[in-house]
Every structure is written in C-alpha cells, then in structure tokens.
Amino acid sequence: MTSKNTEVVLSLRGIEKSFGIQHVLRGVDLDVHRGEVICLIGVSGSGKTSLLRCMNLLLEPDKGEIIIEGAPLFRRTGAEKLKLSNAQINSARSKTGMVFQNFNLFPHRTALQNIIEAPLIVKKVPRAEAEAQGNKLLARMGLPDAGHKYPSQLSGGQQQRIAIARALAMQPTIMLFDEPTSALDPELVGEVLAAIRQLAAEGMTMVIVTHEIGLAYELADRVIFMDQGVVAANGDPRELLLSDTNPRLAAFVGRFTEQARLLSPLATPAGPSSTKSNKQG
Ligand SMILES: Nc1ncnc2c1ncn2[C@@H]1O[C@H](COP(=O)(O)OP(=O)(O)O)[C@@H](O)[C@H]1O
Ligand SMILES: [Mg+2]
Numbered sequence: 151m152t153s154k155n156t157e158v159v160l161s162l163r164g165i166e167k168s169f170g171i172q173h174v175l176r177g178v179d180l181d182v183h184r185g186e187v188i189c190l191i192g193v194s195g196s197g198k199t200s201l202l203r204c205m206n207l208l209l210e211p212d213k214g215e216i217i218i219e220g221a222p223l224f225r226r227t228g229a230e231k232l233k234l235s236n237a238q239i240n241s242a243r244s245k246t247g248m249v250f251q252n253f254n255l256f257p258h259r260t261a262l263q264n265i266i267e268a269p270l271i272v273k274k275v276p277r278a279e280a281e282a283q284g285n286k287l288l289a290r291m292g293l294p295d296a297g298h299k300y301p302s303q304l305s306g307g308q309q310q311r312i313a314i315a316r317a318l319a320m321q322p323t324i325m326l327f328d329e330p331t332s333a334l335d336p337e338l339v340g341e342v343l344a345a346i347r348q349l350a351a352e353g354m355t356m357v358i359v360t361h362e363i364g365l366a367y368e369l370a371d372r373v374i375f376m377d378q379g380v381v382a383a384n385g386d387p388r389e390l391l392l393s394d395t396n397p398r399l400a401a402f403v404g405r406f407t408e409q410a411r412l413l414s415p416l417a418t419p420a421g422p423s424s425t426k427s428n429k430q431g
Pocket of ligand 1 (some may be wrong): 195200
C-alpha cells in the first residue's frame, strides 16, 4: 500500500506487561493507520506475540492504553483501571481478526463450520446468510470446494487460508497475524503469502508478525523492530531493513539475507528481497 491514510484505527500507548519478574513489554507506543500494513520483526522472545495478543486483549496488559477506532479497549494508569462493560469490550475486540501460527481451527468442525461459527453465535447472523458469506470467503481464499472438509483433510497452507477466512468472516477493521507461515512446510508458504498479499491489495489494515523478511520488504508500509520489549526501530522497510544504524537490527536482518544467499546461488547479494525470491521461487 502506498496510499497513506492518516486516520489512526488502533492506538497503543505505554503498553507494559510482565510475566512474573520478566518484563516482556516495557512501554510500547504504536499507531496503526487505516489501510496500513505493518510487519513486526525481532528475535524470538522480544515480545512480538505478547504485543499482538495485547492488541485484542487475548493478553491483558499491566499498564497502558488501547484504543480501536476511537473506542477504548483497555486503559490502566497507575492503580486506576477504566471500567468497561462486556459489550464495550466485545465490540472493540471484534474489530480485530487474529490468525495464529498453528491455525487453531476446531478439528471436529468442517472448514465452513469453522468460518461461520462466530458470525452465527456472536453476530447472530442467520445461518443461510452466514453460509453464503462463508462460501464467498472460501472462494476468495482459493478454496471454493473445501467447505465440507475437516482440518485434518487439508494441508497446512489450506488450513491457514481457512483460518484467514474465519477471521475475515467477522468483518474486522484490522487483521492481526502471528507468524502465519512459520508452521508451514516451505512449499506451502507461498499460497498463504499470496492470500496476505491479496488482502493488502484490497486495502486491509494488517499487523503481521513475521520472519519473512522478504514479505516485510515487499509488502509493509512500515516495519517495526521489537527488541527486548520495546520498539527499537520503526520506519519504511526499504530504509530500515537496509540501514545499519541499529546494529542489533542489522544483525537480525543479516542472518536472513545470509541464509538466503547460502541457499540460493542465484540470489543477488543486494538485500532482503533475495529472501523473497528464495522463499517463493
Ligand atoms: N504466558 C506466558 N507466561 C510466561 N512467560 C511468557 C508467556 N508468554 C510469553 N512469555 C515470555 O515472554 C517473553 C516474550 O515472549 P513473546 O511475546 O512470545 O516473544 P516473541 O513472540 O517475540 O518470540 C518470552 O521470554 C516468553 O518466554
Ligand atoms: Mg512469537
């Protein structure tokens, strides 16, 4: 996405989270703009998943403020916590759709049943309407005939596309992805990246935790580098991923480009885009 929209749809302020004595988020500020694609990168343990889960309150921060489309989802400053009704929380949460690393589909339900579950139960959409919408989403994900199949009958790439369809079924404002391709066999990564690329082209607002440096380079409007629980770098992927002003970021990116170079004798040594050609070859 190149068209910049200045409307903030998700705002995080001073987000802090500890697990016991481990301070994993140490004051994170982040604004997500409508239509923006943000890729969140960083070494394992830097707090990416925790931050993403805070964005829809799957994980409750200890401190800070979360606002989605102008409505507060969470606020705690000092000992004072903003009281919100369940309806307010559910309404704000339903504006985000989450896609997990391991798909998290219900194993005993078909693909279509997985997709229509939340619209039926949470949004009380009539079944026929939910099914029609679900079938449209299946087609949009390139799986028009998968509706009656169970997750175990589908490949990882197909399951992840069903999981994306399931998140889209609630018509979220923002899609959140936690390493959506990292549990996949390499040959299945491309089909999921293609689905994500398509959503970006349609203007979906997305926050994507990813190790696909190539995806970040090519697709992101903004890359956020998380390091030890803070946003250590934040900017245009072309500038950020190729710059050496943050040595820890440069080392992180270097690992991937070096890997790509070793794996593909044809990959140019020019930068992170070599990962892309390598991964999707
Ligand atoms: N539920 C939890 N209980 C205890 N520690 C956790 C929990 N979730 C995450 N952590 C710890 O918090 C740190 C950050 O984890 P995480 O947010 O998953 O990082 P990342 O996604 O960047 O790998 C890690 O050290 C992890 O072990
Ligand atoms: Mg993680």
